[in-house]
Ligand SMILES: Nc1ncnc2c1ncn2[C@@H]1O[C@H](COP(=O)(O)OP(=O)(O)O)[C@@H](O)[C@H]1O
């Protein structure tokens with residue numbers, strides 16, 4: 001070890017020992033928003049508790065008719081009129097699309113604004129407005145999650161982030177973007193001095209971030225997640241991806257037992273592929289930044305996101321690590337205490353301390 005990295009290590013160790021983890025007090029009430037490919041989750045501090053709410057990040061369009069509009073209103077299904085169409089969004093859209101055998105559309109794809117969806121912005125705005133109030137007084141801080149850029153997506157990420165900031169500004173909020181993997185660290189690793197690897201596996205992407213004392217050091221974005229699994233399994237069993245999604249979510253996914261049929265076998269294959277790709281990406285990024293010399297003890301890994309809630313996901317991840325060891329020591333691997341809201345909670349924590 002050279003003198004420089006020895007000094008760095010010492011510094012990190014000293015900071016860790018004096019870091020007042022348990023005495024951090026929130027500076028302000030704040031709102032955190034996780035804009036995921038399939039769900040938008042908002043978290044707010046209410047007194048000492050944190051309240052989380054979510055909406056499906058999806059919509060469908062139907063031809064405008066007064067009668068349909070009245071029906072939607074009576075049934076309290078979120079909608080707005082856009083020209084000669086009615087846009088039905090959020091969880092209500094899923095029910096409606098299923099009844100009408102219509103396609104659900106998505107404002108986002110693979111973690112970012114969906115470039116093929118011209119209605120993306122008005123729908124996102126409606127979804128955000130339904131989950132969080134307008135800021136009063138003007139300029140309250142809202143923090144929102146952004147994925148790490150997958151290779152080749154750097155400019156698209158810039159556009160995504162800037163566009164969301166504009167939307168939040170329109171709602172009266174000053175906003176800060178928080179990396180998604182870091183958000184998992186912030187919500188789950190307070191007892192570890194906000195040091196470790198936070199991973200979020202959602203619908204469109206998997207994000208992984210190594211943070212040292214709350215500072216993100218390595219951020220990895222992998223294309224692929226639940227949506228990719230749905231499409232791949234659907235192709236094998238000749239079903240629509242949306243059907244596979246429902247089968248997964250309603251039946252639950254159990255990766256701990258041997259697959260019993262073609263559906264389960266396909267699920268296992270694509271879950272394994274996803275986890276291996278994620279671990280490979282993380283391993284390469286850690287090796288490329290030479291982080292191991294800055295970490296002198298084992299780091300914990302926390303897994304969050306809807307895709308990580310499959311039974312046995314943690315074990316699958318652990319096995320992938322055995323075949324593909326990371327260039328640093330791992331002290332533990334666990335599932336987040338609340339995998340579906342971990343990112344939003346962490347983002348809210350970041351908003352709490354934003355200046
Ligand atoms: N019980 C479940 N079992 C397996 N997969 C699930 C379950 N619940 C949700 N998912 C999957 O998790 C993904 C959504 O996770 P989420 O973290 O909300 O994603 P995002 O943040 O990308 O919107 C979807 O692919 C969904 O099908």
Ligand SMILES: [Mg+2]
Nearest residue numbers: 036200202305
């Ligand atoms: Mg997510």
